[in-house]
Amino acid sequence: MNLSIGLTVNGVRRDVELSDPRVTLLDLLRERLDLTGTKKGCDRGQCGACTILVDGRRINSCLALAVSHDGADILTIEGVARGDQLHPVQAAFIAHDGFQCGFCTPGQIMSAIGLIEEAQAGNDPERIRECMSGNLCRCGAYAGITKAVLDAQQTLATANQRRSA
Template sequence: MTLSISLTVNGERRDIVLDDPRVTLLDLLRERLDLTGTKKGCDRGQCGACTILVDGRRINACLALALSHDGATITTIEGVAQGDRLHPVQAAFIAHDALQCGFCTPGQIMSAIGLITEGQAGDDPERVREAMSGNLCRCGAYAGITEAVLEAQAQLAAPKTERAA
């Protein structure tokens, strides 16, 4: 039994035939679409390494069946930069040393982008820490992550004329 689904992944429509209805979005992205930036950490929805955006909202790809997202728009870490121009969250992560080993970084960045898009970041470090608590960093780069999210949030909230300066 095969099932067909259609997804828009990083702006590109993908028509996919699934041989198994139990395939997760994580496995589909990594194994079938070769988008390996999304990491498989715990495979139980506890670490956040697999965080992606589905229709603009943060989800753990390891817990999501691909079949149940037919027609969805998916953004992975590979789809956030514009050519050589980093997304403001990516640039802020670099500027604030918000990474060490880098394994959790794609999930952290996707969660931060979702958090900012959802309007939940604000300017309170505690609020950011709480909203990012589903993303674990074994290296302990949390201070830099929080600073990066706050900076990116402020930059993205600024009027376009200020950003160009």
């Protein structure tokens, strides 16, 4: 039995036939849509390497059934930059050494973007660490990640103030 679903992935409408209703969003993205930036870490929702935004909210794509998200708007790491211009969170991760091996970086960046869009952190580094605690970094780049989120948050707030002025 095939199931048809439609998703908007990184701004592009994608219609997909699923032969198995148990396919996760992670496997759909990586294996069917060739969007391999989203990483399969633990495959149990414990590490955050697979974090994406679905309808603007952070989720672990390894725990989400694709069929449950028919019609959803999905943003992956491949969709955050605008051409050659990095997203402010990506630029801040580079500026503050928010990564070492890089395996967790896509999930960390997607979680940070979601965190900023949710307006959850304010200027409190401890609050940022708490809100990002679902994303693990084996290399221990947490200090750089926290600085990157603070910097990107300020950059985005400044850009939004300029647009509204």
